[in-house]
Amino acid sequence: MERLRSHREFVAVLKCRRRVSDSDIVAHYRVRDDVSDNATATGSRRLGLAVSKAVGNAVVRNTVKRRFRVLAERYQDTLPTSCDVVLRAKPSAAHASFASLDEQTRKLFHAVARKAGRP
Structure with missing residues (x-):
């Protein structure tokens, strides 16, 4: 799964105002129209x-990010092909178990696929 790198890419996802949430994670998403979005013609x-910083100190934040990357990689095939997702951690994510985050990520990615009308 590729990464969103620029501020402009993050803002494009957040401006769509499409999101699903659970107790520790909020997933903002956008399905790109690759014809008009010339920045990414790969369709990935x-x-x-x-x-x-509300989640915790740098060590805690990096731990949460590593967990999110592993879980997103695990469930990426659930998402539509040209989908951008921003996973936002709530402060409670710092104390959540990996199994809990795993279940929440699975539910959120299935909800995104359902709402986005996965082809």
């Missing part, structure tokens, strides 16, 4: 992570 799924 992209992931962005937003973990604020």
